[in-house]
């Protein structure tokens with residue numbers, strides 16, 4: 504049964520996440536008759552859980568070369584996309600619908616309402632304004648394509664095949680599959696000839712095997728430094744260390760710093776290859792001070808009240824819940840008077856504060872990843888239009904593209920930019 508041609512669908516967008524909604528709204532704005540297919544009973548399920556429900560909607564880094572660098576080597580592909588619809592355009596777009604944004608640390612932009620649902624409401628209005636036909640509970644099963652003619656000829660749904668002038672695939676990656684991102688798009692695209700690098704979890708919290716981390720669950724350090732160290736080869740190998748916000752959890756480490764290093768830590772663990780010799784994670788809790796300066800601060804703090812118990816004498820900047828853990832690791836009796844603390848014990852406390860050791864026990868699975876790395880090869884896409892280089896009427900957008908993303912609004916910005924470009928090109932190509 505053929506559905507689309509009967510209703511005159513010019514653009515069929517598959518996937519109702521941020522990228523698909525932007526693409527559909529934009530294609531309609533360009534004058535096309537658009538249908539948006541989403542298998543869930545509603546749009547934007549994942550969008551609603553972004554940024555802990557607040558949605559870090561973009562990164563307000565307006566200097567394009569600096570922004571592009573944040574995506575690593577493959578960021579080069581993003582220049583033209585961001586030149587046409589970058590963070591500034593996204594912020595203006597939301598403002599056009601009455602949604603102001605606020606910019607927090609590290610240029611993270613959030614809706615002023617602090618609610619991801621406000622962003623979804625804007626997109627729903629954008630779709631309605633353009634008269635997009637939204638079909639929910641409409642799982643797509645595959646794509647039909649004629650490779651010789653370089654065209655996608657149909658979108659297979661439970662209700663029949665939709666024959667649209669153009670097809671935008673925006674089915675997302677593989678993280679948090681309960682939101683609908685189950686990776687079907689990778690299979691369809693690979694079946695019609697696109698190269699797909701098997702997606703892996705990226706931006707994932709880290710597990711540590713020490714039982715004491717659970718006692719620190721919920722404790723955040725605004726500025727810490729994290730390094731992973733492999734001791735299994737002849738020479739120790741390290742990941743580059745990074746600084747940022749770190750969160751202790753029941754199982755280990757999370758927060759932007761841990762998430763951003765997760766892929767490189769996994770790569771180092773694989774390189775080390777030896778299950779027995781696990782990777783060390785070293786956390787510098789006070790990266791602003793070197794060992795000598797930190798020791799001086801502690802000495803001062805101890806000397807201020809020599810008869811006070813050590814557990815009450817460490818610098819006040821150190822969170823109270825961290826103190827018993829540090830003293831236990833340094834084998835110091837917390838009730839010892841400050842004046843009795845030996846130099847060796849004091850230096851051990853300094854050493855631990857500068858390099859708190861944890862044993863890496865793997866990443867949490869894709870179900871906990873923010874995004875997956877891997878996806879459709881970027882070389883097979885024309886980034887001015889997001890059009891496939893293999894099929895003249897196929898466009899791709901969002902998480903299914905093979906970019907390395909950081910935490911901080913960078914992932915959604917790819918979705919907005921690629922969705923907008925795909926919507927513009929497919930909307931203008933109709934007829």
Ligand SMILES: Cc1cc2nc3c(=O)[nH]c(=O)nc-3n(C[C@H](O)[C@H](O)[C@H](O)COP(=O)(O)OP(=O)(O)OC[C@H]3O[C@@H](n4cnc5c(N)ncnc54)[C@H](O)[C@@H]3O)c2cc1C
Nearest residue numbers: 518520521522542553554559643675683901902912914915
């Ligand atoms: C917990 C969490 C927090 C995050 N926070 C942030 C943040 O604050 N800032 C940021 O920039 N990024 C964040 N991200 C990443 C961000 O959510 C993704 O980059 C973004 O949602 C990807 O959008 P997308 O449209 O490409 O795919 P998705 O949002 O995954 O949407 C794809 C849609 O396609 C539908 N679909 C899939 N298969 C089919 C099919 N066969 N038929 C029909 N429909 C189908 C799915 O149901 C889904 O609705 C977060 C991710 C997670 C998991």
